[in-house]
Structures are given as structure tokens and as C-alpha cells.
Amino acid sequence: MKIKFILESLGCANCAAKMERLIGKLDGVISINVNFMTTKLIMEVEEEKISVIIPATEKIIKKIEPDVILKKI
Amino acid sequence: MNKRLWRIIIGVIIFIIAISIKSDLFWVKPVLFGISYIVVGASVVWSAIRNIIRGNVFDENFLMSLATIGAFAIGQYPEGVAVMIFYGVGELFENYALAKSRKSISSLMDIRPDYANLKNGDEIFKVDPNDVHIGDIIVIKPGEKIPVDCTVIDGFSMIDTSSITGEAVPRDILPGNELLSGCININGVLTAEVTKEFGESTVSKILDLVENVSSKKSNSEQFITKFARYYTPVVVILALCLAIIPPLVISGAHFSDWLYRSLSFLVVSCPCALVISIPLSFFGGIGGASKHGILIKGSNYLEALSKAEIVVFDKTGTLTKGVFNVQDIHAVNISEEELLKITAYAESYSNHPISLSIKRAYGYEIDNTQISEVNEIPGQGVSALINSKIVIVGNIKLMNAMNISYYKNELVGTVVHVAIDNKYVGYILISDEIKPDAAKTIKALKKSNIKKCAMLTGDNKIIAAKISNDLGLDEFYAELLPNDKVDKLEKLLSEKSAKGKLVYVGDGINDAPVLARADIGIAMGGLGSDATIEASDIVIMTDEPSKIVTAIKISQKTIKIANQNIVFAIGVKIIVLVLCAVGLATMWAAIFADIGVTIIAVLNAFRALNVKNI
Numbered sequence: 231m232k233i234k235f236i237l238e239s240l241g242c243a244n245c246a247a248k249m250e251r252l253i254g255k256l257d258g259v260i261s262i263n264v265n266f267m268t269t270k271l272i273m274e275v276e277e278e279k280i281s282v283i284i285p286a287t288e289k290i291i292k293k294i295e296p297d298v299i300l301k302k303i
Numbered sequence: 304m305n306k307r308l309w310r311i312i313i314g315v316i317i318f319i320i321a322i323s324i325k326s327d328l329f330w331v332k333p334v335l336f337g338i339s340y341i342v343v344g345a346s347v348v349w350s351a352i353r354n355i356i357r358g359n360v361f362d363e364n365f366l367m368s369l370a371t372i373g374a375f376a377i378g379q380y381p382e383g384v385a386v387m388i389f390y391g392v393g394e395l396f397e398n399y400a401l402a403k404s405r406k407s408i409s410s411l412m413d414i415r416p417d418y419a420n421l422k423n424g425d426e427i428f429k430v431d432p433n434d435v436h437i438g439d440i441i442v443i444k445p446g447e448k449i450p451v452d453c454t455v456i457d458g459f460s461m462i463d464t465s466s467i468t469g470e471a472v473p474r475d476i477l478p479g480n481e482l483l484s485g486c487i488n489i490n491g492v493l494t495a496e497v498t499k500e501f502g503e504s505t506v507s508k509i510l511d512l513v514e515n516v517s518s519k520k521s522n523s524e525q526f527i528t529k530f531a532r533y534y535t536p537v538v539v540i541l542a543l544c545l546a547i548i549p550p551l552v553i554s555g556a557h558f559s560d561w562l563y564r565s566l567s568f569l570v571v572s573c574p575c576a577l578v579i580s581i582p583l584s585f586f587g588g589i590g591g592a593s594k595h596g597i598l599i600k601g602s603n604y605l606e607a608l609s610k611a612e613i614v615v616f617d618k619t620g621t622l623t624k625g626v627f628n629v630q631d632i633h634a635v636n637i638s639e640e641e642l643l644k645i646t647a648y649a650e651s652y653s654n655h656p657i658s659l660s661i662k663r664a665y666g667y668e669i670d671n672t673q674i675s676e677v678n679e680i681p682g683q684g685v686s687a688l689i690n691s692k693i694v695i696v697g698n699i700k701l702m703n704a705m706n707i708s709y710y711k712n713e714l715v716g717t718v719v720h721v722a723i724d725n726k727y728v729g730y731i732l733i734s735d736e737i738k739p740d741a742a743k744t745i746k747a748l749k750k751s752n753i754k755k756c757a758m759l760t761g762d763n764k765i766i767a768a769k770i771s772n773d774l775g776l777d778e779f780y781a782e783l784l785p786n787d788k789v790d791k792l793e794k795l796l797s798e799k800s801a802k803g804k805l806v807y808v809g810d811g812i813n814d815a816p817v818l819a820r821a822d823i824g825i826a827m828g829g830l831g832s833d834a835t836i837e838a839s840d841i842v843i844m845t846d847e848p849s850k851i852v853t854a855i856k857i858s859q860k861t862i863k864i865a866n867q868n869i870v871f872a873i874g875v876k877i878i879v880l881v882l883c884a885v886g887l888a889t890m891w892a893a894i895f896a897d898i899g900v901t902i903i904a905v906l907n908a909f910r911a912l913n914v915k916n917i
Binding site: 241242243244245247251263266267268269292293294296 | 353354357358359362363397398401404405519520528531532573574575578579582583586
């Protein structure tokens with residue numbers, strides 16, 4: 231299933247790329263796209279693994295850009 | 304943001320004092336430099352420490368902190384502070400540029416209507432557009448946004464469609480006209496009946512497209528991402544080598560010299576200029592295109608469009624208006640009026656554009672009691688019993704099948720032959736009109752290096768040939784069934800060069816497979832069928848083929864800007880690295896070059912947004 235987030239205060243384009251790479255490696259993530267310009271994170275994940283994927287995603291984002299706030303849309 | 308700006312200003316002031324002050328006390332200058340450093344750089348160092356704790360070591364903050372603290376350590380106080388100041392300025396500028404371009408996309412979001420005036424009896428209620436249903440009556444006052452797609456039942460006005468179609472000229476509106484949501488009512492009060500709910504209305508569809516835009520990265524963006532991944536570690540390792548190896552290997556080398564050079568390397572190690580300016584360029588291009596009513600679904604399509612080599616058009620509705628009109632009536636042994644009437648009656652149950660044009664030409668109401676046994680013969684025509692006479696209406700295939708000799712001609716248009724009780728009574732000539740800007744489009748495409756313009760159509764060869772001739776097309780393929788269209792497209796695809804792209808432009812429901820197969824599929828006429836929009840990569844809101852030329856020009860401009868930025872940023876960085884390594888550039892120069900490159904690249908990227916003169 232598809233989940234969408236807004237990454238508020240995303241300021242570093244390199245960081246967006248890092249996030250995309252690391253989150254993409256998580257188990258259960260089928261595809262991920264982080265658009266630096268629109269600050270949107272759109273990912274396709276295996277439904278059963280959602281409860282694990284979302285906190286893992288948050289952790290990765292916080293680690294790379296601590297000031298970013300993850301908002302689900 | 305403001306706090307940061309203040310810190311920098313104060314830091315600069317103290318810095319200037321520190322530089323210009325004359326004092327005999329050895330500690331005055333260092334302390335002043337130290338204070339200005341803390342004012343400007345404390346937050347950077349703190350971020351570096353915070354990130355290291357979280358396990359994210361090699362980021363900009365760390366590299367800048369390392370470089371500047373290192374500078375302080377070898378006594379280069381002014382350099383250390385200057386680097387922090389310039390870095391801070393660069394950051395502010397990047398944030399400003401980012402915010403500005405992100406705002407431009409949200410101003411596109413401004414087309415979303417916030418309310419609708421629902422009319423219930425004699426009262427008008429302000430409601431959420433989502434709460435309006437098909438068949439409801441709404442009122443749109445001057446200055447208001449049209450909330451949902453609807454049809455006018457009362458009122459005269461002009462509407463501004465520019466936010467949806469990019470057309471600057473307002474449209475006249477009369478009762479019976481359709482209104483698209485997102486447009487703005489200019490001067491008259493309109494009462495309308497809702498035809499589509501908010502979620503299905505034009506404005507929602509556009510917002511959907513726009514919000515999901517740019518999700519496919521172009522080759523340039525992918526390259527930059529990969530480059531940035533390796534660039535930073537490579538430069539840091541080189542810096543390390545530079546600090547350690549030469550002092551060991553070259554006799555008479557001063558460690559502090561090489562340490563200085565190595566620290567300068569660190570300053571240039573951030574690929575920010577590239578990583579920000581390339582997505583910004585593409586974003587600008589896509590945003591600029593949407594101002595023209597051209598919605599591009601991803602930066603990869605923008606990139607592909609700039610390499611367009613072959614453009615293939617659908618005929619009906621794309622190059623022609625798709626509105627058939629009766630041009631000529633040639634009757635044999637009966638009057639023209641009779642011929643028209645009997646043909647209209649035979650075609651009365653059909654909704655084919657050709658039948659509709661005949662009925663329109665006839666103009667009068669059709670008395671269905673006179674008609675019976677209507678039989679459609681696919682690919683040929685129709686037969687019916689009208690007032691006990693057997694009437695057949697159709698093309699030459701039908702005439703041949705019924706063994707009726709017809710008027711053989713080389714007329715350009717669709718010829719509908721008619722026979723009553725097996726006797727030929729004449730034909731009706733119907734044709735479509737070429738769009739006013741179609742010829743202009745083909746000419747412009749040829750001028751801009753498109754190698755081949757071709758047309759695919761299901762219509763007959765004679766019409767296709769004439770249109771192809773009139774417009775100056777290179778190739779055309781006619782009388783194609785939907786499957787044939789895909790085959791012909793494959794053939795054309797094989798004729799392009801390796802890097803060139805094939806563009807297909809269509810509007811119809813049948814075009815979905817061809818749109819999907821082409822390198823770039825462009826759907827025209829705003830929001831036609833969902834399948835067409837799904838399958839296409841670019842959607843043009845209006846009916847004008849000339850917008851294709853605009854789209855190609857925008858794509859070429861955007862790619863040019865992106866490439867300029869790549870070459871410029873990478874080139875300057877490498878030059879600065881080399882100069883630093885051999886000692887010809889100071890840390891000042893390094894940070895200046897770095898920030899300068901960023902600012903220039905970003906400003907250049909903004910050029911992509913400016914497409915007014917295209």
C-alpha cells in the first residue's frame with residue numbers, strides 16, 4: 231500500500247537523497263521516492279510490515295536531519 | 304531564520320572590529336575572533352556534535368567545524384571566522400531560494416476553491432465544496448472561484464480560465480455553457496447546476512496531477528545524487544592524504560602548510576550547490592510549464608521531451624477540431640432536402656460524430672414513428688425501414704455489398720452514400736476542420752529540430768493525404784484500426800536515433816495504448832478520459848497543438864540550465880581543489896568559491912521558472 235508524508239523543514243537536498251536510500255533498504259519497502267522540492271515522501275510498502283516500517287522511517291529521518299517533522303498525509 | 308541572520312550580522316561586525324583593531328595586547332585579536340566565531344559558528348558546531356551522537360558523522364556541519372577549528376588551531380583566526388560567516392550566508396541564501404520556489408508551487412495550489420454557494424429554495428448557504436452533489440444548484444458571484452464543474456442555467460458573465468488553461472483571454476459565458484472548477488468568475492452572477500462532485504471536478508484532477516508531480520527523477524538528478532554520494536568521502540580522504548603524505552614525503556615541507564591546504568579541501572567538500580540547483584532547475588521548468596497550462600508529470604519526462612526527435616499526431620481532435628460538418632449534398636432523382644431528411648432519419652439512433660453532423664444539418668425534430676428496423680452494419684453503415692422504404696446509408700463498402708452503383712469520386716472528406724429501395728439517391732459530404740494553429744505548430748516543430756512529424760488516423764486515405772499535405776507533415780498512416788496504430792508506432796520508434804525520443808499526441812479514448820508505448824505521451828484537450836490521462840506523461844489543458852511547441856521549448860531551456868549548472872559547479876570545485884592543493888588558493892578563496900557557485904547555480908535555476916517569453 232501507498233503511504234505519503236510531508237517532511238516539514240527539509241532543508242538539505244543531500245539529506246533527502248540519503249533518506250531515500252536508507253529507507254529504501256528497509257525490509258518491506260517496495261519503492262520510495264523523496265521529492266526534495268515538494269518535501270513529499272511517497273512509499274509503497276507491504277501492508278503487514280507497516281507497523282515496523284513507519285517508526286524505522288522516522289528514526290532514519292531524525293538521524294539525518296533532526297529538525298525535520300514527519301507529517302502523514 | 305531571523306535569529307541566524309542576526310547572529311551573522313553581529314558576527315561580521317565583531318569580525319571587522321577584530322581585523323581593524325590595533326592593540327599591543329597579544330590576546331585582543333584572538334579573543335575578538337574567537338567571540339565572532341562563537342556568535343556565528345556555535346550553532347554549526349553544536350549541530351555537528353548532535354549529529355555525531357546520532358551516528359551521522361560526515362555532514363556539512365562536521366566538515367565546516369573541523370575546517371574552522373583546525374584553522375584556529377594553526378593560528379589562522381580570520382580564516383576560520385570568515386569560513387563560518389560565508390558558510391552561514393550561503394545557508395541563508397539556500398533556505399531563502401528553497402522557500403521561494405516551494406511557495407511558487409503552493410501558489411499553484413491556490414486554485415483550490417474553499418467554498419460553494421448552495422442554493423436551497425430561495426436561500427443560499429455557504430458550504431464546503433465537498434458537500435455539493437450532482438444536480439444541486441449553486442450560485443457563483445463575481446470574483447469567486449467556480450467550486451465544482453457545472454452547467455450555467457442563468458446569468459451572463461466572463462470567466463478567467465488562466466489558472467487552469469494558461470489562457471489569458473477571458474471566456475464569454477451564456478446559459479448552457481459548461482463551467483470548469485478552478486476558473487474565476489469575473490463580472491456577472493451565475494446560477495448553475497452541478498455536473499460533477501468536487502472530487503471528480505477539473506480542479507481536483509489538476510491538483511492530483513500537480514501534487515504527484517516530479518516523482519520520477521531525471522537522468523541528471525540521478526547522476527547528481529550518485530555523484531554527491533561519492534564526492535564528499537573522496538574529498539575528505541584526499542584532505543587526509545594531503546595533511547599526512549606530503550609532509551612525510553617532501554623534504555622541507557611544513558606540516559602546518561599542508562594542514563591548511565587540507566582544511567581548505569574540507570571547505571570545498573560539500574556538493575550542496577549541485578544537489579540543490581539541479582532539482583530546482585527541473586522544478587522551475589515544471590512550474591513554468593504549468594503556468595502555460597501544460598502539466599508535466601515528472602522531471603524525467605521534461606528531460607526526455609528536450610530530446611524529442613519524432614512527433615506523431617493523432618488526427619481527429621488533435622490536429623483537427625473533431626467537429627464534423629456537412630459540406631455538400633449531391634442528390635440524384637430526389638431533392639436535396641429529401642436526401643438530407645431521409646439520411647438524418649436513418650442515422651437518428653446513432654451517436655457517431657458523422658451522424659450527429661447530419662442530424663444537426665437537418666435541424667428538425669425527427670419523428671421516430673416513421674422509423675423501424677434500424678440495423679447497424681459495422682464498418683459500413685446502417686440500414687433502416689423508413690415509411691416502408693428500405694433505406695441504406697453508408698460508405699462504398701456498403702454500396703458494393705448491396706450491389707448499388709454509386710457516384711465514384713475523389714472527394715476529400717467522409718462521403719455518406721444513400722440508397723432507397725436499392726436505388727442510389729446521392730451522397731452527403733462531411734468533413735472536419737483543421738485546427739487554426741495546427742499548421743503553425745508543424746512549422747515551428749520543424750524549425751526546432753524535430754526530424755519527423757507524422758500522423759496516425761483511422762480515417763480514410765484521401766482526407767489524411769490532404770491534411771498531411773496542407774500541414775506539411777512528413778508521413779501519415781491512414782485507415783488504421785486501434786491495433787494498427789500501435790504497430791505503426793513501433794515502426795516509427797525503430798526509425799529514431801538512440802538518444803532521440805518519440806512523442807505521441809492524442810486526445811481520444813483509443814489512444815491510451817499508443818500513449819503508453821510512446822517515449823512521451825501527450826494528452827490534449829484538458830481532461831478527457833481518465834484512461835488517457837493515466838497513460839499520458841504530459842497533459843495539455845487546452846486544445847491547442849501549439850502548446851506542444853511551448854512544452855518542447857521549455858524542456859530544452861530547462862535542460863540547458865541544468866547542464867550549465869552541472870558543468871559550472873563541478874568544474875569550479877575541481878579547479879578550486881587543485882589550486883588549494885598546490886597552495887595557490889587560500890581558505891578564503893575556497894569558501895568564497897563554494898558559496899559563490901551555490902548562489903550562481905541557484906539563481907540560474909530560477910531562470911527555468913521564467914517562461915513568459917517562450
